[in-house]
Amino acid sequence: MIVGKVVGSLFSTRKSEKLVGNKFMIVEPVTSMDGAGDRLIAIDIIGAGIGEYVLVAQGSAARVGCDMADAPVDAAIVGIIDEGQDWSK
Amino acid sequence: MIVGKVVGSLFSTRKSEKLVGNKFMIVEPVTSMDGAGDRLIAIDIIGAGIGEYVLVAQGSAARVGCDMADAPVDAAIVGIIDEGQDWSK
Amino acid sequence: MIVGKVVGSLFSTRKSEKLVGNKFMIVEPVTSMDGAGDRLIAIDIIGAGIGEYVLVAQGSAARVGCDMADAPVDAAIVGIIDEGQDWSK
Amino acid sequence: MIVGKVVGSLFSTRKSEKLVGNKFMIVEPVTSMDGAGDRLIAIDIIGAGIGEYVLVAQGSAARVGCDMADAPVDAAIVGIIDEGQDWSK
Amino acid sequence: MIVGKVVGSLFSTRKSEKLVGNKFMIVEPVTSMDGAGDRLIAIDIIGAGIGEYVLVAQGSAARVGCDMADAPVDAAIVGIIDEGQDWSK
Numbered sequence: 239m240i241v242g243k244v245v246g247s248l249f250s251t252r253k254s255e256k257l258v259g260n261k262f263m264i265v266e267p268v269t270s271m272d273g274a275g276d277r278l279i280a281i282d283i284i285g286a287g288i289g290e291y292v293l294v295a296q297g298s299a300a301r302v303g304c305d306m307a308d309a310p311v312d313a314a315i316v317g318i319i320d321e322g323q324d325w326s327k
Numbered sequence: 328m329i330v331g332k333v334v335g336s337l338f339s340t341r342k343s344e345k346l347v348g349n350k351f352m353i354v355e356p357v358t359s360m361d362g363a364g365d366r367l368i369a370i371d372i373i374g375a376g377i378g379e380y381v382l383v384a385q386g387s388a389a390r391v392g393c394d395m396a397d398a399p400v401d402a403a404i405v406g407i408i409d410e411g412q413d414w415s416k
Numbered sequence: 417m418i419v420g421k422v423v424g425s426l427f428s429t430r431k432s433e434k435l436v437g438n439k440f441m442i443v444e445p446v447t448s449m450d451g452a453g454d455r456l457i458a459i460d461i462i463g464a465g466i467g468e469y470v471l472v473a474q475g476s477a478a479r480v481g482c483d484m485a486d487a488p489v490d491a492a493i494v495g496i497i498d499e500g501q502d503w504s505k
Numbered sequence: 506m507i508v509g510k511v512v513g514s515l516f517s518t519r520k521s522e523k524l525v526g527n528k529f530m531i532v533e534p535v536t537s538m539d540g541a542g543d544r545l546i547a548i549d550i551i552g553a554g555i556g557e558y559v560l561v562a563q564g565s566a567a568r569v570g571c572d573m574a575d576a577p578v579d580a581a582i583v584g585i586i587d588e589g590q591d592w593s594k
Numbered sequence: 595m596i597v598g599k600v601v602g603s604l605f606s607t608r609k610s611e612k613l614v615g616n617k618f619m620i621v622e623p624v625t626s627m628d629g630a631g632d633r634l635i636a637i638d639i640i641g642a643g644i645g646e647y648v649l650v651a652q653g654s655a656a657r658v659g660c661d662m663a664d665a666p667v668d669a670a671i672v673g674i675i676d677e678g679q680d681w682s683k
Contacts, residue, residue, distance in 0.1 A: 239546040239579055241515070248330070250382055252373055253406030256392060262382070272543035276361035279328040279382060284519055293517055293529070293546060295577040298387050298565050303523060303577025310384040310392025310405040312328055316577040317520030337419070339471055341462055342495030345481060351471070365450035368417040368471060387476050399473040399481025399494040401417055426597070428649055430640055431673030434659060454628035457595040457649060476654050488651040488659025488672040490595055506635040506668055508604070539632035551608055560606055560618070560635060562666040565654050570612060570666025583666040584609030
Protein backbone atom coordinates (compact mmCIF):
# COMPACT_ATOMS: atom_id res chain seq x y z
CA MET A 239 0.00 0.00 0.00
CA ILE A 240 1.06 3.60 -0.20
CA VAL A 241 0.22 6.74 1.75
CA GLY A 242 -1.23 9.59 -0.27
CA LYS A 243 -3.05 12.85 0.18
CA VAL A 244 -6.55 13.30 -1.22
CA VAL A 245 -6.26 16.34 -3.50
CA GLY A 246 -9.56 16.23 -5.36
CA SER A 247 -12.28 14.17 -6.92
CA LEU A 248 -13.68 13.64 -10.39
CA PHE A 249 -16.98 12.89 -12.00
CA SER A 250 -17.76 10.49 -14.82
CA THR A 251 -21.35 10.32 -15.98
CA ARG A 252 -20.71 7.87 -18.81
CA LYS A 253 -18.98 4.92 -17.15
CA SER A 254 -19.12 1.18 -16.61
CA GLU A 255 -22.39 0.38 -14.83
CA LYS A 256 -20.34 -1.57 -12.28
CA LEU A 257 -18.82 1.71 -11.15
CA VAL A 258 -22.12 3.47 -10.49
CA GLY A 259 -22.36 4.76 -6.93
CA ASN A 260 -18.64 5.02 -6.33
CA LYS A 261 -16.70 8.14 -5.48
CA PHE A 262 -13.52 8.71 -7.46
CA MET A 263 -10.84 10.51 -5.48
CA ILE A 264 -7.60 11.97 -6.84
CA VAL A 265 -4.76 10.85 -4.58
CA GLU A 266 -1.20 12.11 -4.61
CA PRO A 267 1.35 9.78 -3.02
CA VAL A 268 3.46 11.60 -0.42
CA THR A 269 7.09 12.55 -1.09
CA SER A 270 8.74 9.61 0.65
CA MET A 271 6.48 7.04 -0.92
CA ASP A 272 6.66 4.90 -4.06
CA GLY A 273 5.18 6.88 -6.94
CA ALA A 274 5.66 10.21 -5.12
CA GLY A 275 3.77 13.00 -6.80
CA ASP A 276 2.29 10.80 -9.52
CA ARG A 277 -1.42 11.03 -8.92
CA LEU A 278 -3.84 8.17 -9.27
CA ILE A 279 -7.59 7.74 -9.07
CA ALA A 280 -8.95 5.56 -6.28
CA ILE A 281 -12.43 4.66 -5.22
CA ASP A 282 -13.19 5.53 -1.62
CA ILE A 283 -14.83 2.97 0.66
CA ILE A 284 -14.01 4.87 3.86
CA GLY A 285 -15.29 8.39 3.34
CA ALA A 286 -12.09 10.40 3.15
CA GLY A 287 -12.11 14.16 2.67
CA ILE A 288 -9.93 16.47 0.61
CA GLY A 289 -6.64 17.05 2.40
CA GLU A 290 -6.67 13.84 4.42
CA TYR A 291 -3.81 11.35 4.28
CA VAL A 292 -5.01 7.91 3.25
CA LEU A 293 -3.86 4.36 2.80
CA VAL A 294 -4.32 3.19 -0.80
CA ALA A 295 -4.34 -0.43 -1.95
CA GLN A 296 -3.65 -1.14 -5.60
CA GLY A 297 -4.16 -3.97 -8.05
CA SER A 298 -6.50 -6.88 -7.44
CA ALA A 299 -6.49 -6.01 -3.72
CA ALA A 300 -8.61 -2.92 -4.46
CA ARG A 301 -11.19 -4.96 -6.32
CA VAL A 302 -11.32 -8.21 -4.38
CA GLY A 303 -10.57 -6.66 -1.00
CA CYS A 304 -13.37 -4.11 -1.29
CA ASP A 305 -16.17 -6.50 -2.21
CA MET A 306 -16.13 -5.33 -5.83
CA ALA A 307 -14.57 -8.41 -7.36
CA ASP A 308 -16.39 -7.92 -10.66
CA ALA A 309 -15.77 -4.19 -11.08
CA PRO A 310 -13.04 -2.48 -13.12
CA VAL A 311 -11.29 -0.96 -10.12
CA ASP A 312 -7.53 -1.07 -9.54
CA ALA A 313 -7.03 1.33 -6.62
CA ALA A 314 -8.98 2.01 -3.43
CA ILE A 315 -8.72 4.12 -0.32
CA VAL A 316 -8.87 1.54 2.46
CA GLY A 317 -7.93 3.61 5.48
CA ILE A 318 -7.46 7.13 6.77
CA ILE A 319 -4.10 7.70 8.45
CA ASP A 320 -4.33 8.91 12.05
CA GLU A 321 -3.11 12.45 12.61
CA GLY A 322 0.19 13.08 14.34
CA GLN A 323 2.69 12.01 11.72
CA ASP A 324 4.33 14.47 9.32
CA TRP A 325 3.99 13.17 5.76
CA SER A 326 5.03 16.39 4.05
CA LYS A 327 8.71 15.42 3.83
CA MET B 328 -7.07 4.08 -12.19
CA ILE B 329 -5.53 6.92 -14.12
CA VAL B 330 -6.90 9.76 -16.22
CA GLY B 331 -5.67 9.88 -19.79
CA LYS B 332 -6.48 11.51 -23.09
CA VAL B 333 -7.46 9.38 -26.07
CA VAL B 334 -4.94 10.30 -28.76
CA GLY B 335 -5.56 7.65 -31.39
CA SER B 336 -6.47 4.08 -32.16
CA LEU B 337 -4.78 1.12 -33.80
CA PHE B 338 -5.73 -1.85 -35.87
CA SER B 339 -4.55 -5.42 -35.59
CA THR B 340 -5.91 -7.89 -38.12
CA ARG B 341 -3.85 -10.85 -36.89
CA LYS B 342 -4.66 -11.11 -33.20
CA SER B 343 -5.93 -13.41 -30.49
CA GLU B 344 -9.46 -14.50 -31.42
CA LYS B 345 -10.53 -13.44 -27.94
CA LEU B 346 -9.78 -9.85 -28.91
CA VAL B 347 -11.97 -9.85 -32.02
CA GLY B 348 -14.56 -7.08 -31.94
CA ASN B 349 -12.68 -4.80 -29.55
CA LYS B 350 -11.50 -1.29 -30.26
CA PHE B 351 -7.93 -0.51 -29.27
CA MET B 352 -7.42 3.08 -28.21
CA ILE B 353 -4.10 4.83 -27.64
CA VAL B 354 -4.31 6.65 -24.31
CA GLU B 355 -1.83 9.19 -22.95
CA PRO B 356 -1.94 9.69 -19.17
CA VAL B 357 -2.27 13.38 -18.28
CA THR B 358 0.66 15.35 -16.86
CA SER B 359 -0.23 15.09 -13.18
CA MET B 360 -0.95 11.40 -13.31
CA ASP B 361 1.11 8.27 -12.72
CA GLY B 362 2.80 7.31 -15.99
CA ALA B 363 2.39 10.82 -17.42
CA GLY B 364 3.05 10.90 -21.13
CA ASP B 365 3.78 7.19 -21.39
CA ARG B 366 1.09 5.92 -23.72
CA LEU B 367 -0.71 2.64 -23.36
CA ILE B 368 -3.25 0.70 -25.36
CA ALA B 369 -6.66 0.15 -23.80
CA ILE B 370 -9.79 -1.52 -25.02
CA ASP B 371 -12.82 0.74 -24.94
CA ILE B 372 -16.08 -0.50 -23.45
CA ILE B 373 -17.62 2.98 -23.22
CA GLY B 374 -17.32 4.50 -26.68
CA ALA B 375 -14.78 7.26 -26.13
CA GLY B 376 -13.67 9.53 -28.94
CA ILE B 377 -10.30 10.98 -29.86
CA GLY B 378 -9.52 13.93 -27.60
CA GLU B 379 -11.73 12.86 -24.71
CA TYR B 380 -10.37 12.42 -21.19
CA VAL B 381 -11.02 8.95 -19.86
CA LEU B 382 -10.68 6.81 -16.78
CA VAL B 383 -8.47 3.77 -17.42
CA ALA B 384 -8.35 0.65 -15.25
CA GLN B 385 -5.29 -1.55 -15.49
CA GLY B 386 -4.30 -5.09 -14.62
CA SER B 387 -6.80 -7.82 -13.85
CA ALA B 388 -9.45 -5.14 -13.26
CA ALA B 389 -9.55 -4.46 -17.01
CA ARG B 390 -10.14 -8.09 -17.80
CA VAL B 391 -12.36 -9.29 -14.97
CA GLY B 392 -14.16 -5.99 -14.51
CA CYS B 393 -15.15 -5.73 -18.17
CA ASP B 394 -16.66 -9.20 -18.56
CA MET B 395 -13.62 -10.40 -20.52
CA ALA B 396 -12.12 -12.62 -17.85
CA ASP B 397 -10.63 -15.00 -20.43
CA ALA B 398 -9.17 -12.40 -22.80
CA PRO B 399 -5.59 -11.10 -22.93
CA VAL B 400 -6.50 -7.55 -21.93
CA ASP B 401 -4.66 -5.53 -19.28
CA ALA B 402 -6.09 -2.02 -19.71
CA ALA B 403 -9.57 -0.69 -20.40
CA ILE B 404 -11.35 2.61 -20.72
CA VAL B 405 -14.08 2.34 -18.09
CA GLY B 406 -15.39 5.90 -17.96
CA ILE B 407 -15.36 9.24 -19.73
CA ILE B 408 -14.47 12.16 -17.46
CA ASP B 409 -17.09 14.88 -17.29
CA GLU B 410 -16.06 18.19 -18.82
CA GLY B 411 -15.21 21.14 -16.61
CA GLN B 412 -11.90 20.09 -15.12
CA ASP B 413 -8.57 21.19 -16.59
CA TRP B 414 -6.33 18.15 -17.05
CA SER B 415 -3.72 19.88 -19.21
CA LYS B 416 -1.51 20.84 -16.27
CA MET C 417 -1.32 -3.29 -23.46
CA ILE C 418 1.69 -1.72 -25.10
CA VAL C 419 3.03 -1.60 -28.65
CA GLY C 420 6.54 -2.95 -29.11
CA LYS C 421 8.89 -4.07 -31.83
CA VAL C 422 10.12 -7.65 -31.91
CA VAL C 423 13.92 -7.35 -31.82
CA GLY C 424 15.00 -10.92 -31.19
CA SER C 425 14.31 -14.20 -29.50
CA LEU C 426 15.97 -16.34 -26.89
CA PHE C 427 16.36 -19.98 -26.06
CA SER C 428 16.15 -21.70 -22.72
CA THR C 429 16.74 -25.43 -22.66
CA ARG C 430 16.47 -25.80 -18.88
CA LYS C 431 13.10 -24.30 -18.02
CA SER C 432 9.78 -24.93 -16.32
CA GLU C 433 8.10 -27.85 -18.10
CA LYS C 434 5.01 -25.68 -18.40
CA LEU C 435 6.94 -23.44 -20.76
CA VAL C 436 7.97 -26.19 -23.16
CA GLY C 437 6.88 -25.49 -26.72
CA ASN C 438 6.69 -21.74 -26.37
CA LYS C 439 8.66 -19.18 -28.31
CA PHE C 440 10.27 -16.39 -26.27
CA MET C 441 10.49 -13.13 -28.14
CA ILE C 442 12.45 -10.04 -27.07
CA VAL C 443 10.16 -7.03 -27.43
CA GLU C 444 11.17 -3.38 -27.20
CA PRO C 445 8.31 -0.97 -26.40
CA VAL C 446 8.18 1.89 -28.91
CA THR C 447 9.30 5.41 -27.99
CA SER C 448 5.89 6.87 -27.20
CA MET C 449 4.80 3.94 -25.09
CA ASP C 450 4.97 3.12 -21.39
CA GLY C 451 8.30 1.42 -20.71
CA ALA C 452 9.87 2.83 -23.89
CA GLY C 453 13.13 1.11 -24.71
CA ASP C 454 13.01 -1.23 -21.73
CA ARG C 455 12.88 -4.65 -23.30
CA LEU C 456 10.84 -7.54 -22.02
CA ILE C 457 10.40 -11.18 -22.90
CA ALA C 458 7.00 -12.28 -24.17
CA ILE C 459 5.67 -15.59 -25.38
CA ASP C 460 4.21 -15.43 -28.87
CA ILE C 461 0.82 -16.97 -29.57
CA ILE C 462 0.41 -15.21 -32.93
CA GLY C 463 3.54 -15.96 -34.93
CA ALA C 464 5.25 -12.57 -35.07
CA GLY C 465 8.53 -12.07 -36.87
CA ILE C 466 11.61 -10.02 -36.05
CA GLY C 467 10.96 -6.38 -36.91
CA GLU C 468 7.18 -6.53 -36.61
CA TYR C 469 5.25 -4.22 -34.32
CA VAL C 470 3.12 -6.14 -31.87
CA LEU C 471 0.53 -5.71 -29.15
CA VAL C 472 1.75 -7.09 -25.82
CA ALA C 473 -0.46 -7.94 -22.84
CA GLN C 474 1.16 -8.14 -19.42
CA GLY C 475 0.38 -9.59 -16.03
CA SER C 476 -2.31 -12.21 -15.44
CA ALA C 477 -3.83 -11.30 -18.83
CA ALA C 478 -0.89 -12.98 -20.59
CA ARG C 479 -1.39 -16.18 -18.64
CA VAL C 480 -5.15 -16.46 -18.31
CA GLY C 481 -5.93 -14.80 -21.63
CA CYS C 482 -3.70 -17.13 -23.61
CA ASP C 483 -5.03 -20.41 -22.24
CA MET C 484 -1.93 -20.92 -20.11
CA ALA C 485 -3.49 -20.23 -16.73
CA ASP C 486 -1.10 -22.59 -14.95
CA ALA C 487 2.13 -21.47 -16.62
CA PRO C 488 4.70 -18.96 -15.30
CA VAL C 489 4.10 -16.42 -18.05
CA ASP C 490 3.63 -12.68 -17.44
CA ALA C 491 3.79 -11.22 -20.96
CA ALA C 492 2.44 -12.32 -24.33
CA ILE C 493 2.27 -11.09 -27.89
CA VAL C 494 -1.45 -11.09 -28.58
CA GLY C 495 -1.64 -9.20 -31.87
CA ILE C 496 0.41 -7.92 -34.79
CA ILE C 497 -0.18 -4.24 -35.52
CA ASP C 498 -1.36 -3.51 -39.06
CA GLU C 499 1.11 -1.62 -41.21
CA GLY C 500 0.55 2.03 -42.04
CA GLN C 501 1.24 3.70 -38.72
CA ASP C 502 4.63 5.20 -37.87
CA TRP C 503 5.72 3.91 -34.46
CA SER C 504 9.33 5.12 -34.73
CA LYS C 505 8.64 8.44 -33.05
CA MET D 506 10.13 -9.89 -3.75
CA ILE D 507 12.34 -7.09 -2.59
CA VAL D 508 14.54 -6.48 0.44
CA GLY D 509 13.71 -3.42 2.49
CA LYS D 510 14.41 -1.90 5.85
CA VAL D 511 11.59 -1.32 8.30
CA VAL D 512 11.74 2.41 9.07
CA GLY D 513 8.50 3.00 10.91
CA SER D 514 4.86 2.12 11.32
CA LEU D 515 1.55 3.90 10.97
CA PHE D 516 -1.85 3.85 12.56
CA SER D 517 -5.23 4.04 10.89
CA THR D 518 -8.25 4.00 13.14
CA ARG D 519 -10.81 4.46 10.36
CA LYS D 520 -10.09 1.64 7.94
CA SER D 521 -11.58 -1.33 6.12
CA GLU D 522 -12.84 -3.77 8.72
CA LYS D 523 -10.89 -6.48 6.91
CA LEU D 524 -7.70 -4.73 7.95
CA VAL D 525 -8.48 -4.67 11.67
CA GLY D 526 -5.78 -6.32 13.71
CA ASN D 527 -2.98 -5.82 11.23
CA LYS D 528 0.22 -3.90 11.78
CA PHE D 529 1.21 -1.49 9.02
CA MET D 530 4.94 -1.09 8.64
CA ILE D 531 6.76 1.51 6.56
CA VAL D 532 9.41 -0.26 4.50
CA GLU D 533 12.17 1.36 2.49
CA PRO D 534 13.64 -0.83 -0.27
CA VAL D 535 17.45 -0.99 -0.01
CA THR D 536 19.70 0.87 -2.47
CA SER D 537 20.42 -2.01 -4.82
CA MET D 538 16.83 -3.12 -5.04
CA ASP D 539 13.94 -2.35 -7.39
CA GLY D 540 12.14 0.72 -6.06
CA ALA D 541 15.17 1.81 -3.99
CA GLY D 542 14.25 4.51 -1.52
CA ASP D 543 10.59 4.61 -2.51
CA ARG D 544 8.80 3.60 0.65
CA LEU D 545 5.74 1.40 0.78
CA ILE D 546 3.36 0.21 3.46
CA ALA D 547 3.27 -3.52 4.17
CA ILE D 548 1.37 -5.60 6.66
CA ASP D 549 3.60 -7.70 8.88
CA ILE D 550 2.82 -11.36 9.42
CA ILE D 551 6.24 -12.16 10.89
CA GLY D 552 6.81 -9.66 13.69
CA ALA D 553 9.58 -7.50 12.31
CA GLY D 554 11.03 -4.60 14.28
CA ILE D 555 12.16 -1.14 13.27
CA GLY D 556 15.58 -1.33 11.65
CA GLU D 557 15.33 -4.93 10.52
CA TYR D 558 15.83 -5.95 6.91
CA VAL D 559 12.84 -7.81 5.56
CA LEU D 560 11.58 -9.68 2.54
CA VAL D 561 8.47 -8.04 1.08
CA ALA D 562 6.03 -9.71 -1.33
CA GLN D 563 3.80 -7.47 -3.43
CA GLY D 564 0.61 -7.79 -5.41
CA SER D 565 -1.81 -10.68 -5.07
CA ALA D 566 0.96 -12.70 -3.38
CA ALA D 567 0.64 -10.50 -0.28
CA ARG D 568 -3.08 -11.11 -0.07
CA VAL D 569 -3.46 -14.73 -1.16
CA GLY D 570 -0.13 -15.88 0.23
CA CYS D 571 -0.83 -14.52 3.71
CA ASP D 572 -4.27 -16.06 4.21
CA MET D 573 -5.98 -12.71 3.67
CA ALA D 574 -7.44 -13.42 0.24
CA ASP D 575 -10.42 -11.14 0.85
CA ALA D 576 -8.54 -8.18 2.34
CA PRO D 577 -7.36 -5.01 0.56
CA VAL D 578 -3.66 -5.74 1.06
CA ASP D 579 -1.04 -5.46 -1.68
CA ALA D 580 2.25 -5.78 0.23
CA ALA D 581 3.38 -7.95 3.13
CA ILE D 582 6.50 -8.64 5.11
CA VAL D 583 6.96 -12.38 4.67
CA GLY D 584 10.44 -12.91 6.08
CA ILE D 585 13.20 -11.31 8.13
CA ILE D 586 16.58 -11.43 6.42
CA ASP D 587 19.30 -13.18 8.42
CA GLU D 588 22.08 -10.93 9.65
CA GLY D 589 25.50 -11.03 8.04
CA GLN D 590 24.85 -9.42 4.69
CA ASP D 591 25.50 -5.71 4.06
CA TRP D 592 22.41 -4.17 2.45
CA SER D 593 23.50 -0.55 2.92
CA LYS D 594 25.16 -0.30 -0.49
CA MET E 595 9.33 -11.94 -18.25
CA ILE E 596 12.73 -10.37 -17.99
CA VAL E 597 16.30 -11.64 -18.35
CA GLY E 598 18.51 -11.16 -15.33
CA LYS E 599 21.80 -12.35 -13.92
CA VAL E 600 21.90 -14.25 -10.66
CA VAL E 601 24.22 -12.22 -8.44
CA GLY E 602 23.67 -13.78 -5.05
CA SER E 603 21.28 -15.41 -2.62
CA LEU E 604 19.87 -14.63 0.77
CA PHE E 605 18.75 -16.46 3.85
CA SER E 606 15.71 -15.87 6.00
CA THR E 607 15.26 -18.09 9.02
CA ARG E 608 12.15 -16.35 10.31
CA LYS E 609 9.73 -16.42 7.41
CA SER E 610 6.27 -17.48 6.31
CA GLU E 611 5.99 -21.23 6.72
CA LYS E 612 4.78 -21.39 3.13
CA LEU E 613 8.21 -20.28 2.00
CA VAL E 614 10.11 -23.01 3.83
CA GLY E 615 12.29 -25.04 1.49
CA ASN E 616 12.69 -22.36 -1.16
CA LYS E 617 15.90 -20.79 -2.33
CA PHE E 618 15.89 -17.00 -2.60
CA MET E 619 18.14 -15.70 -5.36
CA ILE E 620 19.16 -12.09 -5.94
CA VAL E 621 18.63 -11.31 -9.62
CA GLU E 622 19.81 -8.22 -11.47
CA PRO E 623 17.94 -7.47 -14.71
CA VAL E 624 20.37 -6.98 -17.62
CA THR E 625 21.06 -3.54 -19.08
CA SER E 626 18.67 -3.69 -22.02
CA MET E 627 15.80 -5.02 -19.98
CA ASP E 628 12.90 -3.45 -18.09
CA GLY E 629 14.08 -2.66 -14.57
CA ALA E 630 17.76 -2.75 -15.58
CA GLY E 631 20.04 -2.84 -12.58
CA ASP E 632 17.21 -2.82 -10.06
CA ARG E 633 17.63 -6.09 -8.23
CA LEU E 634 14.81 -8.30 -7.09
CA ILE E 635 14.48 -11.49 -5.09
CA ALA E 636 13.13 -14.55 -6.89
CA ILE E 637 12.56 -18.10 -5.79
CA ASP E 638 14.36 -20.63 -7.96
CA ILE E 639 12.51 -23.67 -9.25
CA ILE E 640 15.18 -24.55 -11.84
CA GLY E 641 18.46 -24.69 -9.95
CA ALA E 642 20.31 -21.68 -11.30
CA GLY E 643 23.82 -20.80 -10.15
CA ILE E 644 25.48 -17.49 -9.38
CA GLY E 645 26.49 -15.78 -12.63
CA GLU E 646 23.90 -17.51 -14.82
CA TYR E 647 21.44 -15.55 -16.94
CA VAL E 648 17.88 -16.50 -16.14
CA LEU E 649 14.31 -15.90 -17.20
CA VAL E 650 12.24 -14.39 -14.39
CA ALA E 651 8.43 -14.35 -14.23
CA GLN E 652 6.78 -11.80 -11.96
CA GLY E 653 3.42 -11.27 -10.34
CA SER E 654 0.79 -13.98 -10.01
CA ALA E 655 2.62 -15.97 -12.71
CA ALA E 656 5.42 -16.73 -10.23
CA ARG E 657 2.98 -18.04 -7.68
CA VAL E 658 0.36 -19.82 -9.77
CA GLY E 659 2.76 -20.91 -12.50
CA CYS E 660 5.16 -22.57 -10.08
CA ASP E 661 2.63 -24.67 -8.16
CA MET E 662 2.80 -22.34 -5.16
CA ALA E 663 -0.59 -20.72 -5.55
CA ASP E 664 -0.96 -20.20 -1.80
CA ALA E 665 2.52 -18.85 -1.08
CA PRO E 666 3.60 -15.21 -0.78
CA VAL E 667 5.86 -15.30 -3.84
CA ASP E 668 5.86 -12.63 -6.57
CA ALA E 669 8.94 -13.53 -8.63
CA ALA E 670 10.45 -16.81 -9.79
CA ILE E 671 13.32 -18.04 -11.92
CA VAL E 672 11.55 -20.18 -14.51
CA GLY E 673 14.33 -20.82 -17.02
CA ILE E 674 18.08 -20.60 -17.55
CA ILE E 675 19.02 -18.80 -20.76
CA ASP E 676 21.15 -20.84 -23.15
CA GLU E 677 24.70 -19.60 -23.61
CA GLY E 678 25.73 -17.85 -26.80
CA GLN E 679 23.97 -14.52 -26.47
CA ASP E 680 25.69 -11.42 -25.09
CA TRP E 681 23.51 -9.86 -22.39
CA SER E 682 26.17 -7.50 -21.02
CA LYS E 683 25.11 -4.60 -23.25
